[in-house]
Amino acid sequence: MNAVYLDHAATTPVREEVIEAMLPYFKDKFGNASSVYSFGREARKALDQARQTVAEVLNADFNEIVFTGGGSEADNLAIKGAAWEYRNKGRHLITSSIEHHAVLHPMQQLEREGFEVTYLPVDDQGLISVEELANAIREDTILVSIMHANNEIGVIEPIAQIGAITKERGVLFHTDAVQTVGVMDIDVKKLNVDLLSMSAHKFYGPKGVGALYVRKGVRLIPLIHGGSHESRRRAGTENVAGIVGLAKALELADAERSVVVPRIQRLRDRLIDGLLQIPHTRLNGSRTERLPNNVSVSIEFIEGESLLLNLDLKGIAASSGSACTSGSLDPSHVLMALGLTHEVAHGSLRLSLGRENTDAEIDYVLETLPPIVERLREMSPLFSS
Amino acid sequence: MNAVYLDHAATTPVREEVIEAMLPYFKDKFGNASSVYSFGREARKALDQARQTVAEVLNADFNEIVFTGGGSEADNLAIKGAAWEYRNKGRHLITSSIEHHAVLHPMQQLEREGFEVTYLPVDDQGLISVEELANAIREDTILVSIMHANNEIGVIEPIAQIGAITKERGVLFHTDAVQTVGVMDIDVKKLNVDLLSMSAHKFYGPKGVGALYVRKGVRLIPLIHGGSHESRRRAGTENVAGIVGLAKALELADAERSVVVPRIQRLRDRLIDGLLQIPHTRLNGSRTERLPNNVSVSIEFIEGESLLLNLDLKGIAASSGSACTSGSLDPSHVLMALGLTHEVAHGSLRLSLGRENTDAEIDYVLETLPPIVERLREMSPLFSS
Amino acid sequence: MYSEKVMDHFQHPRNVGEIPDADGVGVEGNARCGDIMKIWIKVEDGRIVDVKFKTFGCAAAVATSSMITELVKGKTLDEAEAITNKSVAEALDGLPPIKMHCSNLAADALKNAIADYRAKKLQSV
């Protein structure tokens, strides 16, 4: 068996068609999109076309799309940009305790700057309570940020319902849709959101490019001041190749979704059912409100990194929670928010599927994993068989 | 004659070798550099190697290099990041009146946040007075930002001398070296700088990736909070392909500089001498303290955009001041700072050379340009022959 | 960025030049914006029989100047005065939004030329 890549929630390979679409903008059509001469005009056209594509897929307008240097930048621009812009209206923000660090850390920075942040809990299924959220909104609340789907446990939050409330209460609503764009059908109007972040490398586009949907009329203080690019919302010579790649990847994902996603979901279900056969194993997060490509299980009495390394030695790439937290020693804040104990949280495993995974690969994982778990448990002082 | 590209100060094509170096990181080695398994390890190795290369070229240490999403982001991170971090030490900043917007606009934002900024003038050659700068430093000055070379008029500022003063006075010193990295030999120790920005697409690397040199011990509040990437100074999944491209482009530029730059400089001198044959034409900025690839002239009685478009129709891509200001109607702040009148500033032309330009191209420009100028002057109400 | 008509008038501007014994001369624009237009008209029996211009400015400024000279030739002064900057832009199949404001001043220059003609005539009465 060749390498089995099951870490699509961390990143995905760039599709061949996307590379093809990008290549001309490195060498032949390399002009600066802001210049008046012909060289630049081709880049400008490509940029306009990409923006139009992204807008159409999201059911947004051309001018509502701001390209950024990635998902983290999009989250930061949405949250800090809105908080700074509207600070005279109020200084209270609401988010959840299971957000990605690209949301939580800007929130913490804003706390240091004098804002107040409410971190809503989630239930044992990983779901936000819409009622609790409604109760948390105050006179001075200016922004709510709740992720569309969680990157570790794959739980899909009730964004449209939350958006209906924020709309009624006149509060801005941002959603980090980095895990859902390309996988789910996204309509910013139906979701009732004012701001929505995405990152190209999560849907077979290049790394280092993302986008933020900014509803017409919403103002943001930029993170990057300078030239008048992106309608003065993000300065810097446009990454034309990257932006073209983002749009192409999104277009392909959108066109193929109805065929690809059910197939992935079937593989996911086989994987979940198979893994739950292992004793002392539980699924993290709701089984129904769940990304079609996410499997997250806690395997008791063993530790995640050991498991990952053993899988890696067998050619299986997986993750133990967020890729970003792998440098840290604390167990994932998301798993802790579900109410797991430290030991159990440390034994979590995320397998995230993609378009190239096959039934044979799932078979291989389901054969390979149980003996590894058994061996590690035999070595564990916490386990008594 | 094929198209003649003379706008390298705006952007450059990505070199073939650089594209080759980047390609593997799109598809085969696409792993997340932060993950523990083998997929990610290759990306991590490439990232480490790239950081090492950049550090070596600049005579800096590995940990002193922070990769960003471009030159504008590097400038913003340096200026706002340092100002926010050290705001309790003082609130006074010093810069020049000829900086790029990616420096001026962050400065203006900081003014709105309660900082005070001194904008130093330049003389009619475009040069900062080191003495004036020394006099402008106050008890509460925390940061000086002076560009290494100007993007419009190509004037090289006395950075090492300024750095000696800021060092002595205990003030942080940032230089925007976006126009010099790849063209000049850069040694951060000799330049006496604490912070130095660069942008890959100015030296035959890809757009959307840059770097900031941050001297050890200098702290910055990040623009993009989130994961612990770039030693917590810039969150977001690393743009591995882009960073590899930046490093490769820098390595090539550094290796070839001693051969390529003298050739370009000779072409530049031919171009300057030829253009100054046209009556009522003057060189903008110092002839001696000048980038080897920059020609900036003011051609009286005509307007820049008309000239650019006419050149474009003849296959010559040039610029009338900064590419970023082409969306604006005001004449360039840099040319105005030299003391030019509005009319003359509007008639400016920038030709910036690159490694692929030839003598034949210079001949062609020197043949093509004078009749266009003549025709436009005949049409101009300001000109009487 | 520019329409074909704009590019045509920019590359081949009609009626460039001066009329030494013009009946009216008008100027509009300023160097700060980078657009200055000067227009000369010759009037006979209340009609514009000849018109010339000189323009310092961008392609939009040159094209609007050129276009207006075509539009007014043979027109009565009242007809000529009815021409607006907007109608000049329309005759050129439109201008980029950023150019609508500063570079679109040919109609204003023409109005100034007609006013100059009328003032001179009043003086000579």
Add this chain to the structure above:
Amino acid sequence: MYSEKVMDHFQHPRNVGEIPDADGVGVEGNARCGDIMKIWIKVEDGRIVDVKFKTFGCAAAVATSSMITELVKGKTLDEAEAITNKSVAEALDGLPPIKMHCSNLAADALKNAIADYRAKKLQSV
């Protein structure tokens, strides 16, 4: 990220298991950090004649546990007590900096086992 020696001990840990009639047992670590090591020793004539471990933790924790069991077998208690976490890491050709703190606790677990042995002996006197 890990040295070859670490990977070898991680993949083929030596002396995994328990000693039911051990003379000393030591535990170190906590679940919060994700690393817990338990070590059993058998002592004869002041020497460690047998040693086994169980570890819950990352590759570094497993490898350091395995390595220390190799290092101490046959050593006197005083010699064994002189082993530090640092020397275990060195015997493995080093550990990644981030792993030096939390996952490198085998020497501490061993010390606890020796202390346990000594305490038991004192009681039985």
